[in-house]
Amino acid sequence: MHGICGYHFCEKLTRRRCAACESEWYCDRNCQRSSWGLHKFACVGRKNAFTTGDILYRACYVDLPPLEHAETMADFGFYRAGTREEQNKLLGVYEFCVILCGMQAKNLQYWRVKGILVQEIQKLYLVVPVDSRANLSYVWFRRNMWVFDGKTSEERVWE
Known part of the structure; x- marks a missing residue:
């Protein structure tokens, strides 16, 4: 199964997903880290409170x-x-x-x-x-x- 990287400056085809919710796709760790500031609001696997x-x-x-x-x-x-x-x-x-x-x-x-x-x-x-x-x-x-x-x-x- 493939998806498109969720980082807004990317859009590469990928097989990797967010480990916490498995709903967002990322081509690599850098894209996932860069996208985390926005994705964490939708990530159902997130456990920490927002600052x-x-x-x-x-x-x-x-x-x-x-x-x-x-x-x-x-x-x-x-x-x-x-x-x-x-x-x-x-x-x-x-x-x-x-x-x-x-x-x-x-x-x-x-x-x-x-x-x-x-x-x-x-x-x-x-x-x-x-x-x-x-x-x-x-x-x-x-x-x-x-x-x-x-x-x-x-x-x-x-x-």
């Missing part, structure tokens, strides 16, 4: 702030962002991290818990050539770092 990082990761791929999950909204600054327009800009920063830079949910969760979210996102942006940053929500990020951790510019200067 707020998992919820945010999924929100990046559906291109909608995680409005249905209050804890994620609070943990990742969506309530501090205020308006829906500002929340969409905040989501754009996270989409940059997840979709363009390949960060996994566990990275985002770890950074938030350790209080290094702003620093790690900034490192990702600094790898991008200066000319391209304006197209990647960098300007909004720089003006609104407080949204990510609640620190004012005065508090940030003394770190």
Whole structure:
């Protein structure tokens, strides 16, 4: 029996399936790992609870702030962002991290818990050539770092 690899950038024909649910096909371990951040929401074999990082990761791929999950909204600054327009800009920063830079949910969760979210996102942006940053929500990020951790510019200067 054959299926098509479930990783959204692949589509090779394969005989391998998700070991937990056997409903999703993967051509190799890399495709399965890359797809896990989204597949785990549908995987009936999954036993662990979702973190707020998992919820945010999924929100990046559906291109909608995680409005249905209050804890994620609070943990990742969506309530501090205020308006829906500002929340969409905040989501754009996270989409940059997840979709363009390949960060996994566990990275985002770890950074938030350790209080290094702003620093790690900034490192990702600094790898991008200066000319391209304006197209990647960098300007909004720089003006609104407080949204990510609640620190004012005065508090940030003394770190």
